[in-house]
Amino acid sequence: MPLLESTYDSTRWRTARDAKTERNKSSIIDYGETEPIAIVGLAFEFPQDATSEESFWQMLCEGRSASTEFPRSRLNIDAFYHPDENRPSSIPLRGGHFVKEDLGAFDAPFFSITPAEAECMDPQHRRMLETAYHALEDAGVPISKCSGSDTSVYTGSFTNDYFSILKQDYRAEQRHGAMGIAPSMLANRLSWFFNFKGTSMNVDSACSSSLLALHLACQDLRVGNATMALVGGANLVYHPNFMKLMSDFNFLSKDSRCWSFDERGNGYARGEGTSVVVVKRLADALRDGDTIRAVIRNTGSNQDGRTPGITQPSQTSQVDLIEKTYRQANIDMEPTRFFGAHGTGTPVGDPAEANAIGNAFHDYRTVLSPMYIGAVKANIGHLGGCRGLAGIIK
Secondary structure: OOOOOOOOOHHHHHHHHHHHHHHHHHOOOOOOOOOOEEEEEEEEEOOOOOOOHHHHHHHHHHOOOOEEEOOOOOOOHHHOEOOOOOOOOOEOOOEEEOOOOOOOOOOOHHHOOOHHHHHOOOHHHHHHHHHHHHHHHHHOOOHHHHOOOOOEEEEEOOOOHHHHHHOOOOOOOOOOHHHHHOOOHHHHHHHHHHOOOOOEEEEOEOEOHHHHHHHHHHHHHHOOOOOOEEEEEEEOOOOHHHHHHHHHOOOEOOOOOOOOOOOOOOOEOEEOEEEEEEEEEHHHHHHHOOOOOEEEOOOOOOOOOOOOOOOOOOHHHHHHHHHHHHHHOOOOOOOOOEEEOOOOOOOOHHHHHHHHHHHHHHHHOOOOOOOEEEOOHHHHOEOHHHHHHHHHHO
């Protein structure tokens, strides 16, 4: 069924669109010009072959899913799996979307980290250091040039499988464990190694963590608190505890797939990934001759408020956020043709989101000129705190 099917003829459509445009203009608050932000560098490691721009794009073009069974190097899924979702002490799914490289691979001496400290470091922290280095390399920014600068770092992550592993061996030597598993260290380690002096913090807002991190970084740049920012997201899956919690709440798909905006949607599938983007004010990027990958015209954030359940979204709040974000930047909604959505594949979230997008753009689109929506989760799964940046990079 077409998502945004309209029964309006062209005259009625344009009349309704123009009226809505005038209403939006009349309610614009004078925020001044929203300064554009440029993405000047990026690096990522996504599931399976999606480890470079070319291979990731190839996966998207071919419509492939990176879903596989749990690798033996992560956990023995046969010891935890049972198809009955009501059976205690079991997980009713067998897979997800996993990165290929060994999670233990890490060049600790390069990052001035001792073997004992590296042993207690969450692999998400290790991967973030490596990915940040490659992102700066991609941006053409040498360490010597940015060391000591007011560069800020915002990361997004909300899972901590390594903590579950460390606490299982109470007698093991874990002198550096406190710093190794602290979520704040995901950002702070980058600031420490690269000698960045700007704001450094990890954001936990669940699925929106890395997008909210990007939102905060853009605000930092616009008010002059930083001249450059690194925004990162990380998620790795290798312990059954969190899987069990999510499964018990019926969040996870027993198919180990994200059927985004699909009638087969029965929950989401977990995925792994690490990504970092380097952002600067557009004027600074042009001045410095940077390679500009994309321009961010505006970002926005809100909350659903009181809904029937704390995990249930509000369609009204989503419509309000879309319209407000366009309005603040004085951007016409009509030219938008593609919407990168959340699209988890859940029977509650997807219809609410699809209808919110449809309601927001209804007066600007027709059957002959529809709005296309998509979600990267259908290819690489739900990357947790990294999922927002995965959509940006797509």
